[in-house]
Amino acid sequence: MEIRLISICFSLFVLTHAEPVKFMDCGSAVGKVSIVDINPCPKQPCELRKGQSYSVNVTFNSNDESQTSRAVVHGVIAGVPIPFPIPIDDGCKSGIACPIQKDKSYSYVNQLPVKPEYPSIKLVVEWELRDDSGKDLFCIQFPVHITS
Template sequence: MDFRTACIVLVSVVALTCAEPVKYMDCGSSVGKVSNVDIKPCPKQPCQLHKGQSYNVNVTFNSAVESQTSKAIVHGIVAGIPLPFPIPIDDGCLSGIACPIQKERSYNYVNDLPVKTAYPCIMLVVQWELKDDTGKDLFCIEFPVQIVS
């Protein structure tokens, strides 16, 4: 294989494995501003979440406040009703953020979203909040997903 062919194959593989930024809606980020949301793997939107698998969620945000701690709260919204969506680590300081959080700095919050086999196959909206030590939202985002077998 010549060099040009190898480069074309490499670029094609990288393009297929990179997820496009997820379309999200801000739902009340009162003390922060989200600039990007990525979910991997999520090759198309709404993201199809397969039962029994885990998905990597990466939220890039800028904090407008200082905070010693941060806590994530995740809900699945079904027919307008928020249902708890447990995640393995709810402490944002253990999820890619070096605490204490500083004012006017950018952070990458990274966590896993496990999809239990017991979940029904359904379309829903995931609401993901990261709260500061006063209970205000460093970020609050919503994005549609579809749970599939």
């Protein structure tokens, strides 16, 4: 009985634990990203189902000070960036205690909703978090596959 319980717990851990997402830096001018996690994303590229929302957590180090931060998200299809609305674009309301300080690590957390009307397609998500002068605290790109 005990071995069976341990086996079930281990299986649940494996199913819910995701590896950090492989990403590409696309111009983080005043910061450096260390980890990107998307939950749930058990395999890569992340498979995003229409009608669901996904947690995005970006751990980064700031190389600058900023009073504010604003997120801008695009879906890049055939090289063309298409705005991808998110519920909260204010980074200071997304896990970051503002003002942002130089040489400090932050964990930015937001939701990525996938609307039912989105097409089923493979694309690249480009996620930027800009400081109060418009410079990118981080700019990352990661591939996803939107499915039904």
